[in-house]
Amino acid sequence: MGYEKRITDMQNHANPPKRRPEWLKVRLGSGENFADVRRLIREKNLHTVCESARCPNVGECFNRRTATFMILGDVCSRNCRFCNVQAGKPAPPDLDEPERVADAVAELKLKHAVVTSVTRDDLHDGGADIFARTVRAIREKSPDCSVEILIPDFQADERAFERVLRDPPDILNHNLETVARLYDRARPQADYRRSLDLVTYFKRRGLRTKSGLMAGLGETDDELYEAMRHLREAGCDILTVGQYLQPTKNHLPVERYVTPDTFAEYRRRAAEMGFLAVEAEPLVRSSYHADKHAE
Secondary structure (H helix, E strand, O other): OOEEEEEEEEOOOOOOOOOOOOOOEEOOOOOOHHHHHHHHHHOOOOOEHHHOOOOOOOOHHOOOOEEEEOOOOOEEEOOOOOOOOOEEEOOOOOOOOHHHHHHHHHHOOOOOOEEEEEOOOOOOOOHHHHHHHHHHHHHOOOOEEEEEEEEEOOHHHHHHHHHHOOOOOEEEEEEOEHHHHHHHHHHHOOOHHHHHHHHHHHOOOOEEEEEEEEEEEOOHHHHHHHHHHHHHHHHHOOEOOOOOOOOOOOOOOOOOOOHHHHHHHHOOOOOOOHOOOOEEEOOOOOOHHHHHOOO
């Protein structure tokens, strides 16, 4: 059985923030379902963002026999300062990967599949074709399964957007991640307005849209509310907000731990803004309980 354990604190700088509070506890993964999902992922030679990004919910999700598949390898062409996914020179795309993802979705009998990727600025289409092939393969093998894709910005290339739309998902997710003021510090290769415009593009094409934000990177609550408003104005339907946790000493430090009561206020304010669904809790990540959003 799983047991309670504080998330491993990798912070090792001269002036660390306060010790992580009690509400940031997770149940470590174990048990038959957890082992089954890990086995399947390795047998199919697949990656999950659950493991690559050190998601605190990996135990819960694997035990529910769900996972967020990460396509296009596990090396990212960007180096966001909050993300644990390895940055560097990615390998060429694996053209058989969409079929293996679809096989895993079918074997897990998923009712809702979530697919994301590393950012691939090295590819002419940013990986859009592999996303579309993956959606198509899942639909062919699991016709009753809804599909959500969490995409990079494709450097605002509308040709890549249109390739995605030829095999469209049920939910199009693209994370804004943080507030405008912190983009240069946290996401130096991304652009705040570009991400908002991407949400608008797909919303205008009829897709249900979703985005996520992190709290604790140095933003104020007012700045976070402004980012929420910008997302809603851009056409975002579903919002997730969670606590940023520093993966290693080489990543940005946590500037504050946001209390559960404050997250409850985030939910209330987001609902007032008109989001159709909101997940806002300390351990929420962008694909947490994604199957509920599909309903």
